[in-house]
Amino acid sequence: MGENFYLTSPPSPLLHGEGGERKDAKMAQQVQEKYEESHLYRIRHSAAHIMAQAVLEMFPEAKYTIGPPVENGFYYDFDLPRSLTPEDLEAIEKRMRQIVQGKHDFIKKVVSADEARQIFKDQPYKLELIDGLEQGGFDEYGNPLKEKPEISIYQHDTFVDLCRGPHVANTREIKPDAFKLMNVAGAYWRGDENNKQLQRIYGTAWENKQQLEEYLHQLEEAKKRDHRKLGKELEIFIFDEEVGPGLPLWLPNGGVMIEELEKLAKEMEEKAGYVRVRTPHLTKEDLFLRSGHLPYYAESMYPPMELEGVKYYVKPMNCPFHHKIFGSKQRSYRDLPLRLAEYGTCYRYEKSGELFGLMRVRSMQMNDSHIYVSEELFEQEFMGVVDLYRKYFDLFGIEKFVMRLSLHSKAGLGKKYVDNERLWLKTEEMVRRAMTNGGVPFVEAEDEAAFYGPKIDVQIWSAIGREFSLATNQVDFAVPARFDLKYINKDGQEEVPLCIHRAPLSTHERMIGFLIEHYAGAFPVWLSPEQARVIPITDGQNEYAENIAKQLRANGIRASADLSSQRMNAKIRDAQMMKVPYMIVVGKNEMEAGQISLRVRDGSQQNNIPLAEFIARAKDRIARRAKEL
RNA sequence: GCCGACGUAGCUCAAUCGGCAGAGCACCCGCCUUGUAAGCGGGCGGUUACGAGUUCGAUUCUCGUCGUCGGCUCCA
Incomplete structure (x- = not known):
C-alpha cells in the first residue's frame, strides 16, 4: 500500500534553503551538500540559464533576476512586459530544446564588481545583486555567507548570467526530452511582498527521459492522495x-x-x-x-x-x-x-x-x-x-x-x-x-x-x-x-x-x-469512519445481515449493512472504494451455518468463520489502535 | 492580499467558428436472486458560479463580483 510514500517529503532542503528563502538556511546547510555537488543539480542550474536565454530572446526588454535549482527542478524569475501564457511556455520550451542541441559550452569567468556592473548595466536586478555580493554577507540568493564571495559569470551560447555555478560543461548534457516547463507563478523580488512581483517559471529537469516520466507519474500519484480529493x-x-x-x-x-x-x-x-x-x-x-x-x-x-x-x-x-x-x-x-x-x-x-x-x-x-x-x-x-x-x-x-x-x-x-x-x-x-x-x-x-x-x-x-x-x-x-x-x-x-x-x-x-x-484514505481500523460493512449476497440474507450489523454495533464496532439492490460485486466495490477495512459477506451458506465470511480491505479472505471470531479480531485492533487490519 | 489559470447536472467530464446544453457514475422506479472491485432497463436532474455589457442570438467574446487551483507572501 506504500503507506509512507511521499512524493517529496522530506524534501531536499534546497526547496527551503535556496531562492531567497533564507529562513531555513541553517537547516539546508546540514544536508544540502550532496545535491549541490550532483550532476542533476548542474543540469537543473544550467537548464535555468537556457530557459532564461529563451525568455530573453522572446522579450529582449526583459529583466532577469535569479534562477536556482530547487527540489525536482529549477525556476527563474523575470520582470516581463506582459504576463506569460501557456502558449509562451510551449514556445520557450521548444526554443530550449534547440539551444540544448546547439552543444554550447558553459564558460565561467571571474570578474571584478565593476566589470560585472558593466556587463549587466541594463539589468537593475543584477546590479542590485552585484552590490550585495560586493558588500559580502549574502550570496545572490540571499543566503548568509561567512566569506566575501568571488563574483563570477557563466556564458553559454549568447547568454551571460551572474552566477557562482556550478554548471554542466556543455549543453549536450541536458537531454531535450528530459525536462519540462511546469507552470508560471507570481513571486516577489527577494521574497518580500513589498517588492515588485515577478514572473516565475518553474521547470523540472532530469538525467534522462525515463526519470522525467517517473517524476511526472509520481506527481499524478500524489494528486490521488491529495486530502482535498480523498x-x-x-x-x-x-x-x-x-x-x-x-x-x-x-x-x-x-x-x-x-x-x-x-x-x-x-x-x-x-x-x-x-x-x-x-x-x-x-x-x-x-x-x-x-x-x-x-x-x-x-x-x-x-x-x-x-x-x-x-x-x-x-x-x-x-x-x-x-x-x-x-x-x-x-x-x-x-x-x-x-x-x-x-x-x-x-x-x-x-x-x-x-x-x-x-x-x-x-x-x-x-x-x-x-x-x-x-x-x-x-x-x-x-x-x-x-x-x-x-x-x-x-x-x-x-x-x-x-x-x-x-x-x-x-x-x-x-x-x-x-x-x-x-x-x-x-x-x-x-x-x-x-x-x-x-x-x-x-x-x-x-x-x-x-x-x-x-x-x-x-x-x-x-x-x-x-x-x-x-x-x-x-x-x-x-x-x-x-x-x-x-x-x-x-x-x-x-x-x-x-x-x-x-x-x-x-x-x-x-x-x-x-x-x-x-494513509491515502485507508485508515487503521480504530480511525476508520466505517469499520465494517455487511454485504448480503441476495436479498434473502438482508435480515441476517442487518442482525449481524446490529451485533457489531453492540460490540462497539462501527458497522452497517448494505441492503441496496445491487449485486454483491458492486457492493464489494463500493466498500473497497470507501476503504472500509472489513467487509462481512453473508450468503445462503453463511446464514444456514450461522457464520460469516470476511473480506479484508487488503483483499484477503476468511470464509465461513464464526461471527465471534471476527468480533474478537476487530475489537483487538480497535483497542490497541493497531496498524494492522 | 498579490501574479496567473480555471468555474457546465450531486460527482467526473463533453459541447466545432457565437446558433435548440450532452455522456458516464450517483439518485429514484422496475427487472434479475446473484459468491469477493461496476448485471439490465427506464426516470429525475441545468437560470452553464453570480451580475452587467457586446450581439438578431452568449456556455462560448468583454468587464466586475464570488469561489477553486498553481505559485508568492504567511502559517496550527
Whole structure:
C-alpha cells in the first residue's frame, strides 16, 4: 500500500534553503551538500540559464533576476512586459530544446564588481545583486555567507548570467526530452511582498527521459492522495461557498475521526497529568491587549464586533484564557507543572490565497494545552511533551518529519519578537539543551519563533509537497508576566512561571488533512469512519445481515449493512472504494451455518468463520489502535 | 492580499467558428436472486458560479463580483 510514500517529503532542503528563502538556511546547510555537488543539480542550474536565454530572446526588454535549482527542478524569475501564457511556455520550451542541441559550452569567468556592473548595466536586478555580493554577507540568493564571495559569470551560447555555478560543461548534457516547463507563478523580488512581483517559471529537469516520466507519474500519484480529493470521495468534509472559504463542514465520517482523535488525546493527556478546561470563543478586546496579541497578531484576527461600546474578538488562540485560569487563584510551586488542556476552537483570518484544503483553514480546533512550569522543572516537562509527540507519531507510523528548533532573529526584536534578547538566548539554550540531552535530532531555523519565545515545530509535507508545521511545542517567557502570573516558590517568594504551549496533535483540521494523505484514505481500523460493512449476497440474507450489523454495533464496532439492490460485486466495490477495512459477506451458506465470511480491505479472505471470531479480531485492533487490519 | 489559470447536472467530464446544453457514475422506479472491485432497463436532474455589457442570438467574446487551483507572501 506504500503507506509512507511521499512524493517529496522530506524534501531536499534546497526547496527551503535556496531562492531567497533564507529562513531555513541553517537547516539546508546540514544536508544540502550532496545535491549541490550532483550532476542533476548542474543540469537543473544550467537548464535555468537556457530557459532564461529563451525568455530573453522572446522579450529582449526583459529583466532577469535569479534562477536556482530547487527540489525536482529549477525556476527563474523575470520582470516581463506582459504576463506569460501557456502558449509562451510551449514556445520557450521548444526554443530550449534547440539551444540544448546547439552543444554550447558553459564558460565561467571571474570578474571584478565593476566589470560585472558593466556587463549587466541594463539589468537593475543584477546590479542590485552585484552590490550585495560586493558588500559580502549574502550570496545572490540571499543566503548568509561567512566569506566575501568571488563574483563570477557563466556564458553559454549568447547568454551571460551572474552566477557562482556550478554548471554542466556543455549543453549536450541536458537531454531535450528530459525536462519540462511546469507552470508560471507570481513571486516577489527577494521574497518580500513589498517588492515588485515577478514572473516565475518553474521547470523540472532530469538525467534522462525515463526519470522525467517517473517524476511526472509520481506527481499524478500524489494528486490521488491529495486530502482535498480523498476528503470529498470519502465524504469526510466539504467546503460550501455560502459558508465561506476556509470554514470546513465536517461530514459524519469526519465527525467520527474527530471524536476518535479527541478520545486519543484525552486518554494520553489524562495519563500525563493534564486537566481539562473549557473557554469561550469570544472575548473582550481587553484580553488580547493584555496578552499583547493585538499589536502582533491583529491582521490574522477577525475584526472585532462592537456591542454597547465594547469590542469583542473571536479568539485566534486559547492561551490568554488559560492564563486567566492559572491566575484565578494563588498557586504554589507544589501545583506545578499545571497542565491545562482544551480542544479549543479558534478562528484566524488567513489571507484568501493562503487557504489550502484542511491544511490551512480559518476555523480550527486545536489540541491545545498550556503548561505552567518553574524554570527548574522546565527541561523535564518540555521533554515530556516531546515524548508525547513521539508516542503519537509512533502510533500513526509517521516517520518522515523534521523537528525544527525555531529561533528569533535579532532584526525582529521589538517587532516580530518580544524585545528581550537575554531571555531569548536563555530559553533557546534551554530548549536546545533539553533536545540534545533527550537525544532528539533537530535542526535549527532562525527567525521562525513565536513572538513570545522559541519553539519546536514538527514539519511535515503534504502529498503535493507543501510544507506545514504539524505539531508545535513552544516556550513562552513573556506573556505570563503580562498577565501577572506567579506562584510562590519554596522560599516563599513570588516567581513568574514559564509557559509551554503545545499542540502535539496539531488542529483537527491539519491533523486529519495530514492523516488522509498519510494513509491515502485507508485508515487503521480504530480511525476508520466505517469499520465494517455487511454485504448480503441476495436479498434473502438482508435480515441476517442487518442482525449481524446490529451485533457489531453492540460490540462497539462501527458497522452497517448494505441492503441496496445491487449485486454483491458492486457492493464489494463500493466498500473497497470507501476503504472500509472489513467487509462481512453473508450468503445462503453463511446464514444456514450461522457464520460469516470476511473480506479484508487488503483483499484477503476468511470464509465461513464464526461471527465471534471476527468480533474478537476487530475489537483487538480497535483497542490497541493497531496498524494492522 | 498579490501574479496567473480555471468555474457546465450531486460527482467526473463533453459541447466545432457565437446558433435548440450532452455522456458516464450517483439518485429514484422496475427487472434479475446473484459468491469477493461496476448485471439490465427506464426516470429525475441545468437560470452553464453570480451580475452587467457586446450581439438578431452568449456556455462560448468583454468587464466586475464570488469561489477553486498553481505559485508568492504567511502559517496550527
